[in-house]
Amino acid sequence: MIMVSGPDRLNWGPPAWLYRPQAPRRLEDGDLLLLELFPLYAGYETQQQMTVAIGDVHPDTERAAEAARACYERGMEMLRPGVRFGDLIDAMDEPIQEAGGWSMTPNIHTLPLEAVGRAGIRGELPEMKAYPGAGLSDTRRPDLTLEPGTVFAFEPNCVFGRRRVNIGGTVVMSEGGCEELNQLANHLRFAS
16 A cells, blocks of 8 residues: 655655654644555555545645546547557546646556656746656556556646546446446545
């Protein structure tokens, strides 16, 4: 499991209290809890991205959630046999770009990790100006033609400034379309 919390955390990894001698962070009003879960489904590793908003959150959080959800829906519309992976990536990126956001991590990849969408930390973050190009990645296997039976990790994420929402889960493509293996993580969730 990957888990981070705070109102504007862009780091990604296990909770620091699992590998450093410190107490777990206490969740506060306005925080986001971002999780990546790796449960097994019929012996196959799946991935779910989940963001839980605690109390009242910044308006950019809700904007990011709307753009991430639009990215997810666009991917579900496009996910059909014969579609090029690069075309799927372009279609999924559009709602985030139109909203003025960016994606820190890929919005979609295959399971196992064969084809991966573009992503990366952008230079608009002041601390990244010293590292031009760091963290940027192009789409891996954009010319891959999608085939039935392919399993995907849908991971739409949108960032405004330092506020990030990441949603999604595992989707299996069939001859007639696609099947979502989870529902709970596919939207921003709220807790008080």
